[in-house]
Amino acid sequence: MSATAEETVAAPPRRRLRLALWLLSRSFSSMLGLFLVIAIVVLALIGPWIVPYPDHVAGAVSLANKLQPPSAAHWLGTDEVGNDILTRVIIGARISLLVGIGITFAAAAIGVPLGILAGLAGGRLREAIMRFTDLFLSVPGLVLAIALVAALGPGIVNAMIALILVWWPGYVRLAESKALSIREEPFIEAARVAGASRARILRRHVLPNSLSPLIVKMSMDIGQAILAVASLGFIGLGAKPPTPEWGAMISIARGYLPDWWWYAMAPGVFIYLAVLGFNLLGDGLRDILDPRSNRG
Amino acid sequence: MTQPLLRAEGLSKTYEGKRGLFRATRAVQAVAELDLALDHGAALGIVGESGCGKSTLARLLLRLIPLSAGRITFDEQDITALDEAAMRPLRRRMQLIHQNPSAALDPRLTAEDAVAEPLRIQGLATGRALRDRVAALLTEVGLPPAFLHRFPHELSGGQKQRVCIARALALEPDLLVLDEPTSALDVSVQAQILDVLDALRARRGLAYLFISHNLAVVRQVCERVAVMYLGRIVEEGTAAEVLGAPRHPYTRALLGSVPRLAAHGVAPAAPGEPPNPASPPPGCAFQPRCPIAVPACRESMPPLATLMDGHRLRCPRAMEVSP
Amino acid sequence: MTALLEIADYRLAFDTFDGTAQVLDGIDLTLEAGGTLGIVGETGCGKSVLARSLMALNPMPPARVVSGQIRFRGSDILGMSDREMRRLRGRAISMVFQDPASYLNPLLAIGTQMEDAIRGQDAAVGERQRPRAAARARAAELLAAVGLPEPARLLDSHPHQLSGGMRQRVLIAMALAGDPVLLVADEPTTALDVTVQAQVLALIARLVAERGLALMLITHDLGVVAAACARVAVMYAGTVVEEAATADLLSRPLHPYARGLIAAVPDLDHPERRPQGIAGSIPSLITPPRGCRFHPRCPVATERCRSEKPLRREILPGRSIACHHATP
Numbered sequence: 001m002s003a004t005a006e007e008t009v010a011a012p013p014r015r016r017l018r019l020a021l022w023l024l025s026r027s028f029s030s031m032l033g034l035f036l037v038i039a040i041v042v043l044a045l046i047g048p049w050i051v052p053y054p055d056h057v058a059g060a061v062s063l064a065n066k067l068q069p070p071s072a073a074h075w076l077g078t079d080e081v082g083n084d085i086l087t088r089v090i091i092g093a094r095i096s097l098l099v100g101i102g103i104t105f106a107a108a109a110i111g112v113p114l115g116i117l118a119g120l121a122g123g124r125l126r127e128a129i130m131r132f133t134d135l136f137l138s139v140p141g142l143v144l145a146i147a148l149v150a151a152l153g154p155g156i157v158n159a160m161i162a163l164i165l166v167w168w169p170g171y172v173r174l175a176e177s178k179a180l181s182i183r184e185e186p187f188i189e190a191a192r193v194a195g196a197s198r199a200r201i202l203r204r205h206v207l208p209n210s211l212s213p214l215i216v217k218m219s220m221d222i223g224q225a226i227l228a229v230a231s232l233g234f235i236g237l238g239a240k241p242p243t244p245e246w247g248a249m250i251s252i253a254r255g256y257l258p259d260w261w262w263y264a265m266a267p268g269v270f271i272y273l274a275v276l277g278f279n280l281l282g283d284g285l286r287d288i289l290d291p292r293s294n295r296g
Numbered sequence: 297m298t299q300p301l302l303r304a305e306g307l308s309k310t311y312e313g314k315r316g317l318f319r320a321t322r323a324v325q326a327v328a329e330l331d332l333a334l335d336h337g338a339a340l341g342i343v344g345e346s347g348c349g350k351s352t353l354a355r356l357l358l359r360l361i362p363l364s365a366g367r368i369t370f371d372e373q374d375i376t377a378l379d380e381a382a383m384r385p386l387r388r389r390m391q392l393i394h395q396n397p398s399a400a401l402d403p404r405l406t407a408e409d410a411v412a413e414p415l416r417i418q419g420l421a422t423g424r425a426l427r428d429r430v431a432a433l434l435t436e437v438g439l440p441p442a443f444l445h446r447f448p449h450e451l452s453g454g455q456k457q458r459v460c461i462a463r464a465l466a467l468e469p470d471l472l473v474l475d476e477p478t479s480a481l482d483v484s485v486q487a488q489i490l491d492v493l494d495a496l497r498a499r500r501g502l503a504y505l506f507i508s509h510n511l512a513v514v515r516q517v518c519e520r521v522a523v524m525y526l527g528r529i530v531e532e533g534t535a536a537e538v539l540g541a542p543r544h545p546y547t548r549a550l551l552g553s554v555p556r557l558a559a560h561g562v563a564p565a566a567p568g569e570p571p572n573p574a575s576p577p578p579g580c581a582f583q584p585r586c587p588i589a590v591p592a593c594r595e596s597m598p599p600l601a602t603l604m605d606g607h608r609l610r611c612p613r614a615m616e617v618s619p
Numbered sequence: 620m621t622a623l624l625e626i627a628d629y630r631l632a633f634d635t636f637d638g639t640a641q642v643l644d645g646i647d648l649t650l651e652a653g654g655t656l657g658i659v660g661e662t663g664c665g666k667s668v669l670a671r672s673l674m675a676l677n678p679m680p681p682a683r684v685v686s687g688q689i690r691f692r693g694s695d696i697l698g699m700s701d702r703e704m705r706r707l708r709g710r711a712i713s714m715v716f717q718d719p720a721s722y723l724n725p726l727l728a729i730g731t732q733m734e735d736a737i738r739g740q741d742a743a744v745g746e747r748q749r750p751r752a753a754a755r756a757r758a759a760e761l762l763a764a765v766g767l768p769e770p771a772r773l774l775d776s777h778p779h780q781l782s783g784g785m786r787q788r789v790l791i792a793m794a795l796a797g798d799p800v801l802l803v804a805d806e807p808t809t810a811l812d813v814t815v816q817a818q819v820l821a822l823i824a825r826l827v828a829e830r831g832l833a834l835m836l837i838t839h840d841l842g843v844v845a846a847a848c849a850r851v852a853v854m855y856a857g858t859v860v861e862e863a864a865t866a867d868l869l870s871r872p873l874h875p876y877a878r879g880l881i882a883a884v885p886d887l888d889h890p891e892r893r894p895q896g897i898a899g900s901i902p903s904l905i906t907p908p909r910g911c912r913f914h915p916r917c918p919v920a921t922e923r924c925r926s927e928k929p930l931r932r933e934i935l936p937g938r939s940i941a942c943h944h945a946t947p
Contacts, residue, residue, distance in 0.1 A: 022636050186400040189360060190460070194414035194467065195387035204413070208404050345812035346783075452900050453662065482661035482839065487883040487896035509813065512885035516894065539887065553817035554887055555842030557869045562846040564818040569782045 020288045030284025036277025044094040056083040057091045057244060067260050077262040080252065081242075085266045088244035092267060095245050096274060099160055100226040104218050106164045111171025112214060116206060118172065119179025120198065130176065133169040141166040142228060149237040156229075156245065159238040163228050167221070174217055178210040185209075212289035216282045223278030230271050246271050299372050300333040301471055301503050302357065302390075307331070307366035309352055313574075322574040326352040328527040330366070331600075336470070339497065339504040341518035341535065343511055343550070345570050349527040350507045354473045357505065358390055359383055371470070388418060391464035395476035397456035401448040407434065407459045408444040414466045433462040437492050454485035461492060465500075473505045478513060490516055511554055515539050523547045526573060526581035529600060533607035544611050546582045580611070588613050621693050623801060623833050624650040624673070629687030631668060634680060640904040642668050644857040644912070646687070647931065652800065655827055655834040657844035657865065659880070660854035663901050669854075670805045670837045672696075674714050675704045691801070705743045709736075713799035717806035719786035723778040730774030733758035733793055740797040761792040766822055784815035788822065795826070802826075805837045820846045841884055845869055853877045856902055856912040859931060863938040873947075874940050875917045911942070919944050 024030050048054065052074075065082035068074055076085040118129040136144075141163075148162035182188060182205065191201050226246075232238035233247025241248050246267035253264035307330040313323040327349045334340045342350045355361045357368060359375060367376045375386060394400035401410055411430045415421045421429050431441055437458040448456055457477065464472060477493070478486040490513065496502060508514050514521055515535055522532040523544065531544040542548045545566075552565030568585045571577055577584050583593040590613060600610045609615065631643040643665045650656050658666045671677050672689060675696065689696040691712065699707070708714075716722055724732060734754040741748045749757075755774065762770035765788045778786060787807060794802060804823065808816040824847055827834050836848055844851050844865055852862040853874065861874035872878045879897040886892050899916040902908050911929050914920040923943050931941035938947075 019636055186394045186396065187402045190392065190394065190400050190463070191402075191413065191417075192360060193358065193387060193390075193392045194417050194463070195384040196413075196417045197384075200417060205402050209402065345814065454900065483841075483894075484661060484879060484883040484897035485900070487885075487894040490885075490894065491896060510885075511813075512887040512890075515887055515890045516885050535890075539890075549814055551887070553814045555817070555820065555840070555846040556888070557841055557845050557881070557884065557886075560845060560866065562817045562820050564814070564821050566814045567818075569784050569815050570812065 023288050024284055027284055027287070029280045030287070033277050033280025033282075033284055036273050037281050040093050040097060040274050040277060043090050044097045047090045047094050051084075051087040051090050053084040053087045056087045058242065067256065067263070070262055076266045077260075079249075079263055080256065083242075085263060088249065089246065089266050089270050092244045092246045092249065093270065093274070095156070095239065095243070096226045096229065096271075097222075099156065099229045100222040100274075100278075103160055103163045103167055103225040103229070104221045106160075107167035107221070108171050108214065108218055110164070111168035111173075112175045112210075114168075115172040115175025115177075116179045116202065116210065119176040120183060120202060120206065126176075129172065133172045136166065136169040137173070139166075142231060145228065145232065146235070146237060149232060154237045154240065156233075156239040156243065159229055159232045163225060163232075167225070170217070170221075171214070174213060175210060178213055179206055182206050182209050212286075215289060216286045219282035219285055220279050223275040223282075226274050226278075227271060230267075298336070299369075301336045301338075301371055302334040302505070303369040304330060304332050304357060305367045305369075307353070307356060307368065308364045309349075309356055309361070310364045324573045325527050325576075326573060327356060330527075330529060332522060332529070332532070334471070334503050334505055337497070337501045337503055338520065339506055339518040341514035341521040342505065342507045342524060343509065343514055343521060344524035345509060345550075347526070347570055347573055348524040349573075350524050351475055353524070354392065354475050354505065354507055358392055358473055360392075388414075388467040389469050390471040390473065391467065391469040393457075393460055393464055393472060393474040393477045396480050397453060397460045398448060398480070400460050401456055403448055406445050406447055407439070407451065410448075410459055411462045411466055414463060418467060420467070429466070430462075433465055434459070436465065436496075437462045438488070452485075453481050454488060457481060457485075457489055458492065461489075461496070465496065468500075469502065471503045471505065473507070475507045476509065477506075479508070479510065486513070493517060511539055511551060523550070526571060526576055528581065528597075528610065529608065530582065530610045531608065532600075533605075537605075537607055543607070543609050543614050545586045545588055545614060549585070586613075588617055621690070622649045623652040623654070623692060624648075624835075625688070625690040626669075627688045627690070629669075629672070629689060630685035631665075631672065631677070632683050632685050634683060635905070638905040641685075641907060642682075642857050642904055643672075644907070646857075646859055648852055648859060648862070650801070650833055650835060653827075653831045653833055654850065655836070655848040657848035657851040658835065658837045658854060659839065659841055659844055659851060661839060661880075661901065663856070663904070664854040665857040666837045666854050667805055670714070670803050670835065673712055673801075673803055673835070674708055675699070676714075706745075708743070709740050709794070709799065710744055710797040711799055712801045712803060713794035713797065715787070715791055715794050715802065715804045715807045717809050719783060719790050719810065720778065722790055723786060725778050728775055728777055729781070729789055730755060730758055733761070733774070733789075733796070736793045737796045743797075757796070758792075761795055762789070764795065765789075765792045765826070767792070782815075783811050784819060787811060787819055791819075791822065791826070795830075798830075799832070801833045801835065803835045803837070806839070807836070808843060809838070809840070816843075817846075823847055841869065841881060853880065856907060857904060858912060858941060860913065860941045861939070862931070867938060873934070873938070873945050874942050875919055875944075876913045879916075 024034065060083065062082035065078050066080055068078040070077045074084050079085055114129050118126040144166045145162040148165060149158050152158040152162065188201060188205055191205055229238055230247030233245045234251045236251060239245030239248045241252060249267040250264050256263050307327055309327040311324045311326060330353065342353060344350050356363050367374065370386060370390065408430050411433055412426055415426055415429060431444065434443065439455060439458050443455065478489050481489060497504060504517065506514060506517050518535050521535045521538040522529045523538060523546065525546050531538055531547050538547060539551065542551055549566035555562045566585045571581065579594040579596055580598050583589040593613065598610050598612050600608050602608050626646050626648045629643055629646040633640045633642050646669060658669065660666045668677060684697055734751055737754040737757050738748040758774060759770040762773055767773055767785065767788050808819050811819060820843065826832055838844060848865050851865045851868050852859045853876065855876045861868060861877045868877060869881065872881050882895040883897060885894040897916055902912060902915065908915050910926045911924040914924040917924065929941045929943045931939045933939045934945055935947045
């Protein structure tokens, strides 16, 4: 009894990779997202070595050059103390990316274990975790973050801490609902029938199968966190000038609108592209990471 | 006389109703006062329509869900009150095959990993020995080694069900509970799987509790058959008796409703549909649809009587009408 | 007089990542007005895709018509605009699906959904929509026609209050709203219990007889075909391998696949006849076997079957087989 015709399926690993790329390449928006994210990561990585005016990062003052429009020497113009804006937004990418990734991973590290615990344990423990989570979710995130930074004192590290504290409940919610639905899958019952312990079921089945939506959410959240940090910077609760953080830059540039529009526009466009990139990539990943969608 | 491998006495499962803010859900008796016995190496079919409690019964017998009342004995050991840890060594000896093989396999594990999983859990083999064992199991169910590294979505339905069977066999169980094992498969594949199951039983002396709505399949696999309606057994006996010469009016209706290849047209054998388990009719659960019901049938649930030949029947009327 | 439905050399392909799947490979079928045709085959044989083609329900892309025609009352459906197709759907051709629960909106009362369907029919043919009350009267009439008791009360209930069999009856009633001449039923009883299946099959048979409906019934269950269809076409891997009167085919199948399929069905009344599986499994439609698509699994295949695709030919009156080795 052989299955002749079904042998045509190619070897899994390479096919899966090609399939992932194919799914991605079919969607223009996913490709755009991927391109934007790669561009920002590359800028962040090699930024310090490619910027035209490395000493402008810390805020050198050359008032003779202040508020110049874009030119061959300063592609994006200069700011109110004569710093090259291109240099500063490129270095800003490094800060924003680090902060965005840091907040997202820290929030997931707190939220996911709690959520899965709640989903699998059920009963009183679940009630306790979920009601505590609801408590956080019932207050608008940014407002709570502002209050927290106000208490902790302004600064980029405190802004991060505040944002992590308001960010984790979303992961509890997602991980819990995912764990709840996976718990009902027949393959979990099959593992129980084989005598698997709870810990093993969690490690081997629940966690790997919850990963896809978590990765999608994390991709989107990096963009949102970049935006949130910039917002805090904008209202003066995040990074302090002259740190080249995008939000802080816009905060100052605002005073020079509309005549010196290029000053505010550069960090604004970078924030926009970064958030857009991570969101589009997250959408694309959603399609790719579903193992059941691999039929093409 | 030897003891049966599996015995259930007075087994009941009630899903408690909940009183919510806006509406209360009623308690549902999914399985009620059910007695059955399965001998070593025997095959008992459980048939009935959706909502009759047959899948709940499977999970009760395997101690996967808590029971409300009754007693379960496995190989002379009372397992009614064992906790999860105490059940773990027994799990090796009783395995479950699901209806939908696609859902019963973790989408992220290859066929090899899926079959190896129980062996790893029970610490029965490692390394080279483990791989050899897995390959041998897959060969035994008719999957050549080419399939070892396939993921579930790269297998056909029949191939997935073979993987599930190999996984269940890995622990060398004495009892296989099969919950509609061929319902999700095409008929030509179903016939292959039935062959595999027959060969395994002959070779390994497995006992089957075979749950299905397909009477013809049950007739092929099982020596004895129990018919369930609304959580209770209404008739039980040898397959030849129950499916060849049914006595309970519900069994007759079931058999009469199966479309036959030889006959054009099908005459509905029973009006209406199975009642909602949350609001069962008074008396005998089948009486609203029963062609031979009399007013007395509405008064009380008839008992499951054991007849002289060991046949069990929950219908005093049937005995009156055709003794 | 032309037939009600004529499918001629219809080929449909799906473009997928792995390549182009030739899902339907030259289908030729004819259905007369008032005729009943069962389409049987196993998973992936293309029977549902064929049914959905009649209603233009296959998503294009990835689906793509390669060749052929589907003529309904002489005019080709494949060339129709969306607007022309809307006029046809429900009014001339209607469809009933496998899972009745997912085709009813759980939030709306049955009556509301039926009124919408009936008024939608009016709009599709360019008539003025009849008032709600008239539509409701019509809905009650339809529910009575499919044997549902107390139609008036039923119109006020919601889908979750109905059993599976009642939901399927409601959907059949809705399919009748536009007085169609052809009913396409895709596995209409697969989700139902066997006692209820018998009731729904009897209902379909009654409607066909009373209203002169033509029926195309898609199913994997030969027993269902035996119960409801005068003629049957057996499909395998996108081709029709045998077409015949149901009784003839079931008692004496001539194509090797049809023989295998029937031999695989366990017989309740003759348990001593062991069901026989068909060795192997269905082929890939992206790289289908050359010649006859069934040859890798066929017990009588020869060299010719591996190289030359057998065309379906009438070897007995009203009976055609796509097999080089078929003899009457």
